[in-house]
Amino acid sequence: MRVCIMTGAGSGIGRAVAIQLAEQKLYDHIAILGRNLEALNEVCKKMQPMVQTSVWDIDLNSPQKIPQIVEQIHEKCGSIDCLLNIAGYTDPQPLLTTSLENMEMTYNVNVFAPFLLIRETVKYMKKTGGKILNVASTAGMTPRPGWLSYSSSKAAVISMSQTLTEELSEYGIKVYCVSPGRCATKLRQKLAPNEDPTTIMQPEEVAEVICNLISDRENCLDGQNIVIRKQIKPKG
């Protein structure tokens, strides 16, 4: 059985990826981690005719439970072949109003939870090879006043992905990093509340790129920070 673990499936890019993963039957079982159980169960219903799913209740702001959950997934499914770190958090603030709690929560969800998921998953994946994909952001590459916690956390994701590409290639594990630009998600609404979401890239378009990367067809794009941007024509 081919097994994929993912976060962020409740909405936005993660939800679109979960549905496309099921439609394309890239994996037999998708283990979904998150805290919004209502949203996760709803997405599972859409996936279940095509693949097996399981939902694992965890608040990624408290990632300490991750080792235990990954062990349980491995016990239940027998292997872990893919990990998708898609969940993201932001509370954009200028420096002088950025609290330590803001930084901690942003780093817990965007950096520490992915780090723990990768470490625990690799304990099993290193014997079989596999794929890991981290969703960063163009915000991690270009400075933007007021986005300190989010931008710096995404820069960490880009760097972590590049380091791990080198470190894990010995095991036949490919590490991908994608940095979507402006994409119509709830998180984007927090960063740019005045933007019309219909004028920018849609989650389904990012999901298509991600599903291509983690399919067996892709073999050459690991180790790069892959920017996903769509040229949008102005209205009118």
Add this chain to the structure above:
Amino acid sequence: MITAVILSGGKGVRMKNVVPKQYLLLAGKPMIMHSIERIDSIPQINEIVIVCEKSFESSLELMMKQYNITTPIRFAPAGATRQESVFSGLQKVSNDLVLLHEAARPFVLKNDFLKLINEKEKNVTFGYEIPFTVVKGKEIILDTLSRDELKNIQLPQKFEVKTLLKAHEMAQKNNEKFTEDASMITTYKLADVKIINGNSYNIKITEPIDFLVGEIIYREIIRGRK
């Protein structure tokens, strides 16, 4: 099934470091883990015996947990000499065949281990051709040895446990010292030891410069291979 015995009793004198070389980081992880991770992925090996100083056992146990090594591990105390260490390791072996390896040779591929295991002969060693001239003599040259007749012995090696134990017991009885085990078996004419072709990348990390060379071997040979 087969037991892997890993010699890890070295004290790192030539590396001039308080931490023995086999625990220093090479390409980002402790040198000994390079071999142990690959051995752990081989189903025919169902037991690993690590011969080390007692004081390193707890750190090694932690490493085995961190790297999720699932093959059962046993420890054997290192002896005063390599020969004593091998003998000590053999006391903990529960299979009829042993794969003898040393932690200071981190670049043995899974396929290299499998080549030894799959050899139908019970006593087998890797041997690599000698690409330089070897002479006999210390102050003046007494003789030039013929390269065509020589091989550079490389670990890992596979042995029948009872044969190797007998060789060690004979060496102890005769108070003879050996720096390597295949030669011990052949000296006492206990069995033939087959030589299979070794590899240039299977270097032994001995001096500080070997770490630099080792990083290149890791990058060019090991990475990207399972």
